[in-house]
Amino acid sequence: MSVVEIEGVARRFNNHRALNNVSIRIEQGEFFSLLGPSGCGKTTLLNIVAGFIAPDSGRVSLAGQEVTALPPYRRNIGMVFQNYALFPHLSVGENVAFGLKVRKLPRDEQQRRISEALQQVRLDGLAARMPHQLSGGQQQRVAIARALAIQPQVLLLDEPLSNLDARLRKEMQEELRALQQRVGITTILVTHDQEEALTLSDRIGILGQGELQQIGSPAVLYRQPANRFVAEFVGQANLFQVTAENGEYRAQHHFSAPDRPLRLAAAEFAPGSRLLILRPERIQFSATPSPTGVNQTEAVLSEVLFAGATLRLVCDLPGGGQLHLQPAEARFQRLPRIGERCWLSWRAEDLIVLPAQEVA
Ligand SMILES: Nc1ncnc2c1ncn2[C@@H]1O[C@H](COP(=O)(O)OP(=O)(O)O)[C@@H](O)[C@H]1O
Numbered sequence: 171m172s173v174v175e176i177e178g179v180a181r182r183f184n185n186h187r188a189l190n191n192v193s194i195r196i197e198q199g200e201f202f203s204l205l206g207p208s209g210c211g212k213t214t215l216l217n218i219v220a221g222f223i224a225p226d227s228g229r230v231s232l233a234g235q236e237v238t239a240l241p242p243y244r245r246n247i248g249m250v251f252q253n254y255a256l257f258p259h260l261s262v263g264e265n266v267a268f269g270l271k272v273r274k275l276p277r278d279e280q281q282r283r284i285s286e287a288l289q290q291v292r293l294d295g296l297a298a299r300m301p302h303q304l305s306g307g308q309q310q311r312v313a314i315a316r317a318l319a320i321q322p323q324v325l326l327l328d329e330p331l332s333n334l335d336a337r338l339r340k341e342m343q344e345e346l347r348a349l350q351q352r353v354g355i356t357t358i359l360v361t362h363d364q365e366e367a368l369t370l371s372d373r374i375g376i377l378g379q380g381e382l383q384q385i386g387s388p389a390v391l392y393r394q395p396a397n398r399f400v401a402e403f404v405g406q407a408n409l410f411q412v413t414a415e416n417g418e419y420r421a422q423h424h425f426s427a428p429d430r431p432l433r434l435a436a437a438e439f440a441p442g443s444r445l446l447i448l449r450p451e452r453i454q455f456s457a458t459p460s461p462t463g464v465n466q467t468e469a470v471l472s473e474v475l476f477a478g479a480t481l482r483l484v485c486d487l488p489g490g491g492q493l494h495l496q497p498a499e500a501r502f503q504r505l506p507r508i509g510e511r512c513w514l515s516w517r518a519e520d521l522i523v524l525p526a527q528e529v530a
């Protein structure tokens with residue numbers, strides 16, 4: 171039995187369709203992320219699970235019980251908001267106690283839960299502090315402790331790290347993952363940050379324009395995107411169209427003269443056009459052509475960006491168009507320069523063929 175079941179949920183605001191027929195099942199102990207660009211409906215969906223917003227249609231169940239019509243306080247859910255929403259005039263301990271007081275738990279049970287929750291987020295001993303005496307990261311952890319103290323069936327996090335600077339955010343990501351595994355709590359994280367979703371999640375649901383585009387593990391989304399939206403939103407993708415003709419595949423307007431066919435690892439597809447993606451880190455950069463000439467094109471370097479462990483290169487192709495590459499920095503004795511001629515190659519299995527309906 172799934173801990174969270176979202177079935178056919180839809181919601182409009184005025185004439186705007188914020189969510190359309192979204193169905194997701196989340197399992198016990200799973201770290202699930204909802205990932206998508208700003209405005210795609212992530213917060214609306216989380217609020218529907220929490221009970222702050224009612225869906226126009228569809229159902230929400232928690233641990234097998236339908237809760238669609240129940241108010242938030244009747245659902246056993248812990249929620250952490252983007253802006254922390256701590257009570258500024260209450261101490262850390264009193265903030266964590268909030269949900270326990272509402273639930274009228276006995277005093278000693280409250281005390282036990284407060285210290286346990288503060289321990290879980292590694293803030294033991296800070297119960298007497300006021301929120302303004304804490305760093306942004308610590309305040310965020312108080313908000314998480316407050317959500318955990320009620321011992322919810324599921325923890326809902328709405329962009330909880332987006333107000334933190336880049337370094338602290340990375341630290342908090344590791345902390346959050348460790349905490350989630352330690353406590354074993356089923357978690358739904360809303361984020362627009364693909365790297366955050368990829369590093370933290372067991373599975374991710376990609377939302378685009380109110381529709382669920384794909385659900386899968388980080389590796390599946392990256393390696394087998396269901397459509398163009400997912401291919402471009404998760405990681406960087408070189409996209410190009412190929413045409414199958416007489417058993418050969420040719421890229422349109424892109425690759426080397428003489429025009430050589432591409433070799434694909436994927437099964438044969440019917441005559442016609444398809445979209446392919448090729449990830450930047452899968453492209454080999456070389457100063458000389460390989461003798462086979464298969465899955466290779468000549469190019470001219472038009473941009474070189476040093477990014478630490480990797481280089482980001484942009485190459486102009488003879489037929490127009492460009493390829494983006496991300497080779498390891500360590501592969502170069504001397505960094506390539508703009509204007510240099512080069513040869514780009516890739517393995518047949520690195521060409522990902524998108525489903526037929528994805529051709530423009
Ligand atoms: N209370 C509301 N009234 C009107 N429109 C809303 C309301 N809440 C959200 N929306 C609209 O619904 C869409 C989805 O919003 P939201 O769920 O907040 O997106 P996200 O969290 O993915 O950025 C947006 O276009 C937003 O403007």
Ligand SMILES: [Mg+2]
Binds near residue numbers: 214
């Ligand atoms: Mg949002």
